[in-house]
Amino acid sequence: MAEQPLYLQLRDQLMQRISSGDLPAGSRLPAERVLAESFNTTRVTLRQALAQLESEGTIYRSNRRGWFISSSRLTYEPVNDVSFTHYVAEQGRVPRTEVLGIEKMQASISVATALALRPGDDVFRLRRRRFADERLVFVETIWLNPCFLPSIEQQRFESLWKLLADKYGIKLTRKQITITPTALTGSVAAALGVNSGCPGLYITRIGETADGDRIEFDEEFWLHDVLTISVSTQQNH
Amino acid sequence: MAEQPLYLQLRDQLMQRISSGDLPAGSRLPAERVLAESFNTTRVTLRQALAQLESEGTIYRSNRRGWFISSSRLTYEPVNDVSFTHYVAEQGRVPRTEVLGIEKMQASISVATALALRPGDDVFRLRRRRFADERLVFVETIWLNPCFLPSIEQQRFESLWKLLADKYGIKLTRKQITITPTALTGSVAAALGVNSGCPGLYITRIGETADGDRIEFDEEFWLHDVLTISVSTQQNH
């Protein structure tokens, strides 16, 4: 039986203190230098242990403020969900949405394909950030098809689902969902406030009406440790 | 405009050499010490750059043999797929399955729940490893319900789909699929030949007959960089 490397032993000790309730969800870990000294090792090795716990989703870091204990994961149903606000609240968490902006753009090839338009056609790009219990959980870019959404640029976008239903009488179903494990880098990492290379999920969806009109194309970048995806296949009655 | 940290500059330079075709898919990177010297830095910093590329899925490591360029991702449809062998071949790759063993076990609470049995009931545990182009891509544990599978332990398990169809006349549909980003640790990391803490996906599924008989409960641990998940929602006709 080979002995475990030191950083995995440190991981186990920290994990035990967390699961014992010594360090409750949301609280901050002691400073790296303090932890390193208390374990009688260097910061480099301690940080290996922290990186383990981070990739397992047990802890996360916030800017340069320190390390925090993660809450339990959100359950996300990309096929059936109607509203982030709704399903987050249903799970006993406090949702918040931040609209970063909406702009008129010309469709790229990939966006045009998703919305059944031609490249260069007008589309609207909406960008938002989503929080659960004040922790940022994902950023999204939504490409809206203006053919079905007159004067869309003058609206408010905290709840797109409600806007589509109330103002346009549209109820979406989700098609062509893809889920790709990826690293968060560049402007996405910056918008999420994480370091480049932090693991994440890239999720895309197309929103259609029952008639097959392509209303929106959604691109989401999630932090890896905040969600479990659930796909329940519908029964035909 | 802040200058990028060195390890991200190194990442970009390596990325350029990879995407230019200088380093083709499947080939090995030069040794860490060689790369560090060629970039005029230390191994620690160079390894930060390699960790970035690894988390992005651009490169991967194999035991202590070195770093290799990744191939493109497999597309995986957990809802509709019938056979790993079939859909891997369909994507122009060479599948291989390795059976690690089958044992009679007593159902744990979670397994019993998934298979609609009582804890302690007999179940069979089948463990396999799956390869694409000779790269290990996931390990799985399949819990089989013996009520519907007489003398299952005497069979061969390279293709479970074929076995169920030919011998038992069973065609499965997939229910209650969950997908959780996780870290690969312990015996799972060892079986996959990766370091503890490597990012991965944990996917579970329940296989039912059209009559609702729970035949199997499937737990898969995938390497994060080898797949894109696609969920196509069926149309009702």
Next chain:
DNA sequence: AAGTGGTCTAGACCACCAC
């Protein structure tokens, strides 16, 4: 201003794999 995490250096020894 003090403290935090982020980055980086220049070494070292070990375990494992391929030759």
Next chain:
DNA sequence: TGGTGGTCTAGACCACTTG
């Protein structure tokens, strides 16, 4: 047996956040 990656040390300076 030689070379690889895996692990670890004992420092250092910087950028940012918080009080």
